[in-house]
Amino acid sequence: MIEGPKVRPETADPLVTLDLARAYFSLIQRVAAEHGDDLTLQGLFIRKGSTVVASRPNQQGLAIQAMTDVSRYVNGVLPPPPRLETPVKEFRGRVFNFPISVTVASRLGDQVRPLTPAHIEAVIPPRETVELRATVVGVGGANTTSARFASKSERRVLSLRTDVPTAQKLxxxxxxxxxxxxxxxRDEHGLIHSGVLDGFSGLTSAPDQLKVWREWFREVGGDWNDIDDVEQELQRV
Structure with a gap:
């Protein structure tokens, strides 16, 4: 059901409303399937008063359980299973087509489950400060300067915004x-999805580039073995 100022069946956008209903009916059927059962819906009813698009489920208990799960997923109370991430995001997008003054909910008997933009927008991932030991796996970026790290304490590579001087040091x-x-x-699965690098310290000092060249020349041998001032010779080259 869709409720709000001046929300009536005769003033509702039929495409937006029916698209929302289709996405919701499809989503609760997929959630029911996660419980190992088939939920079928029959009939389509537009009720007077608020804009209510209704259908009859074959199993009321299963439908209420699916409604509850969908409400929790959409409102961010619980993360959806991986197979349901895409349809949940798609349904949220359809809810966002309505103004913030409009509330969307599902109802079966006296059971009501909220699905409103206000609930969704309130789910803003909190910021936190973390201290990690990580391997630098990339520095740079075409549009935004960033640094990428791999850490044993995180399940995927982190991409953190930084400034150019810090990137050069990294x-x-x-x-x-x-x-x-x-x-x-972090996202709903606890994975870091965005962040800013506040600082870093190397476990050892940055490598001496001249020393690296000396070691390379020692291994290569040849004419370089007789050169005493490697730095001067590199400038000549």
Whole structure:
């Protein structure tokens, strides 16, 4: 059901309303299937008063359980199973087609489950400060300067915004472990999806580039073995 100022069946956008109903009916059927049972719906009714699109379920108890789960997924109370992430996001998008003054809910008998934009918009992932030991796996970016880290304490590679001077310093630690401090936000699965790098410190000092060249020349040998001032020779080259 859709309720709000001046919301009536005769003033409702039929495409938006029916698209929302189709997405919801499809979603509760998929949620019911997660419980190992088939939920079928029969009939389509437009009721007077508020804009209510209704259908009859074959199992009322299963329908109420599915309604409850959908409400929790859509409102961010519980993360949906991986197979339901896409349809839940699609349904949220359809709810966002309505103004914030409009409330959307599902109802079966005296059981009402909210599905309103206000509930969804209130679910803003909190920011937190984390301290991690991580390996620098990438630095740079075409539009936004960022650094990428792999940490044993996180389940996927982190991409954190940073500034150019910090990125330049991090480049010296590419594929090396560093200790980082960052302000991040997590998704409904507890995975970091965005953040800002607040600072970092290397476990060892950045490698001496001249020393690296000396070691390389020592391994390569040849004419370079007789060169005493490698730095001067590199400038000549």
């Amino acid at each position: 480049a010296h630690f590419l594929y090396s472990e560093v200790d980082i401090t960052a302000t991040v936000q």
